Amino acid sequence: MKNKLVIAHRGASGYLPEHTLESKKMAFSMNADFIEQDIVLSKDDVPVVIHDIYLDDVTDVAQKFPERQRKDGRFYVIDFTMKELETLQVSERFNPKTHQQVYPGRYPMRQGKFKLHSLDKEIALIQQLNKETGKNIGIYPEIKEPAFHQKEGKDLTAIVLKVLSNYGYTQKSDRCILQCFDAKELQRIKTELHSNLYLVQLIEHPEEAKQLAHFASYADAIGPWYKQIVTGKKDGKWIFSNLVTEAHGLGLQVHAYTFRADDLGEFSTFNEMLQTVLIDADIDGAFTDFPDKVVQFLEERSKES
Template identity: 25%
Template sequence: MFFNTFSWKEFLLRKIISLLTVLLLVVGCENNKKSLEPITPEDFLIIAHRGASAYAPEHTIPAYEIAQQADADYIEIDLQMTKDGVLVAMHDEKVDRTTDGVGFVIEYSLEELKQLNAGRWYNSANPGLANKEFEDLKVPTLQEIFSHFGNDVNYYIEMKSPKIYKKMEEKLVSLLIQYNLIRANGELPKVIVESFNEDSLTRLHQLEPKLPLIQLFYFKEEATLSVQHYNRLSNFASGIGVNISSVDNDFIQEVQLNGFQVYLYSINNEIEMKKALNLQANGAFTNNPDMGISVRTEFEK
């Protein structure tokens, strides 16, 4: 009997301490909160990770087209930059994994990069999904992607390795302005930009304050953010992206109470997608956008 009473009191004390901690974080952040672009979706967002990369070579036009056909809320585009300053869609700093070339993207001019094959590797790795149309794919530039899809999709763009690319932020903003993409598409921003690099996001916010920005985090263990984190984020970010393995409901609620969205990566089966929905995050990255939308639809019934 004594043990049960003690456990209950201990539980209440922990919950009270947790609530007070959240309130203190919210107050600390509110004192420093600037006017940032809100992201206010009614639905849990499905973000096609590197396009519908389960079904086509990642970061190619077909991968983005399949994501569009699946009605993904956003297509995700990772950005690298050629040595002649052209933004291109590629996850890795090196071309080795997803083309038949070797070396760093920054060592290639655009003309040289366009000589590489960006689809044949997928057919070899996924014989059950192999497609002749993938055999001659090239690495697309960001401008080519914008020209191809225009206003028909929403774009979730990650700045990869901005420390090694001069004026990467300026080039991105210039293209977004050229294609009139710094605006809302109904209730959603047409473009959201994310990065692990806080300096790059801060630079983007200075260049274009209307652009919604997401600070990426990766936690090896339990996710946690301090008052200092929230205060810094309040200067430039509309939300955070974080690995699903590190979060629980308390963390997500704390982040949201501080005024930030939470997007989880990367989720590629129904069990994890249901977990993300039950956690009440604001969205998730998945290689399988059709699966994500199916699970979301069932969850909302």
């Protein structure tokens, strides 16, 4: 059980608005093994911790800067300086068209004084907390939409790698796991940018599972949606794909996403979800909005064994 990684997905995002420093502090106190950072660039090339290249589903940008939307009606992080971004109020995720909160039972939308922050600020916080508490909680950054940034004339990946290096994250043994959905970019990180960090190839579509051997040539792990592992139920028993077995056979670990106690899918309880995917399917790590619940689950299973 101790080898199973608990990855705080956007921080303790089941309790506080995602990717806020408050959410990260809470995840740290819950003893997650790693805390995730999704990263995009500001107009002045500052790596910003936010899930999307857009601002309008987690901030009040539409009210503060209504004239700054693009032709598609969206507000892009890359069109704002870091100073401008820091004036925005961050809230629980909502649909920008309907203004309905995505997870109604979570932190009330538009309450609190949450702000956007840079990757530098978050790493500095986590490292300082590690120093003060004696913990060794790692970071788990994701390069978001590198092709979009390249079209905008920016090399997000190179900038992020420089920041990581500045904070001492350069080797697989360092407490940093770097992830990306873009296979070409992750391969570039390994071959062209010569990174020695632990790399995770995120996979979104089931057909990508056919490329495991290729992924194993440059990545250390894969990050699939958990429904690519547990594919359904028949005669009261869960059905498992061969994804985890094949990945392990190629030396790849499996860190699956996303485990949410308020979005169980076909499972009746969160513990059933964790038992089925984390234990029965034998994955190596779980991205979760509720890191405390997964930590507690693993601690209880460890005592039982």
